[in-house]
Amino acid sequence: MVLRKPKEIEEIKKRLLEHYPQAHTELKYKNLYQLLVAVMLSAQCTDKRVNMITPTLFARYPDIHTLAHADIDEVKEIIKSCSFFNNKAKNLIKMAQMVEEKYGGKIPEDEKELVKLPGVGQKTAHVVMIEYFKKNLMAVDTHVFRVAHRLGLSDAKTPQATEKDLVEAFKTDLNAIHQAMVLFGRYICTAKNPKCDQCFLYDLCESEDKREIKK
DNA sequence: ATCCCGAGGG
DNA sequence: CCCTCTGGAT
Known part of the structure; x- marks a missing residue:
């Protein structure tokens, strides 16, 4: 189930795509x-x-x-x-x-x-x-799974069900969002010690893992 | 000790 | 749903 309002989802989407405009895999390949x-x-x-x-x-x-x-x-x-x-x-x-x-x-x-x-x-x-x-599909790996749950975009237990929630929430630009969520999860919303002080979604986050930022 | 772009089988 | 596979980085 998606636990977010449509407006919040649009805002998350907007910021993800703005922050990672040309995101793609970091795997090296030629064909x-x-x-x-x-x-x-x-x-x-x-x-x-x-x-x-x-x-x-x-x-x-x-x-x-x-x-x-x-x-x-x-x-x-x-x-x-x-x-x-x-x-x-x-x-x-x-x-x-x-x-x-x-x-x-x-x-x-x-x-x-x-x-x-x-x-x-x-x-x-x-x-x-x-x-x-460049197909409009979502793929749920360990990063996308964690990020989706922390952002309240899914409460599903399996990657497959999480994928369904994300497709339902975002509907379009799924491929670009996938790539952005992977990089976001890898470098900012990390499994251990998430870098909340660098997070561009901090104000929208309601995760239990969220850390207080000292200003 | 936990985590990393999971799949196959039970 | 569960389990196993299983090396390297932190």
């Missing part, structure tokens, strides 16, 4: 293949860590075909510094194999096909559609 792989690796792992891994990974496996025929232990070795490397290595290769077998080597360009790929869930599919295809 759809690289973006998909990078987002798959980013589960429970910082973007910074993913960006340390991907240059080696993409040099060794520059496309779907080479990844589909990769040795799993070699992939594990390259990506092991990011979490869940067993699952991720297995899923990366299976994903590439399915793209070759079912999609003729071409990564599908819509979310309903993307989520059929091993290791690609709702969040990953939406991030790819938002970042690469």
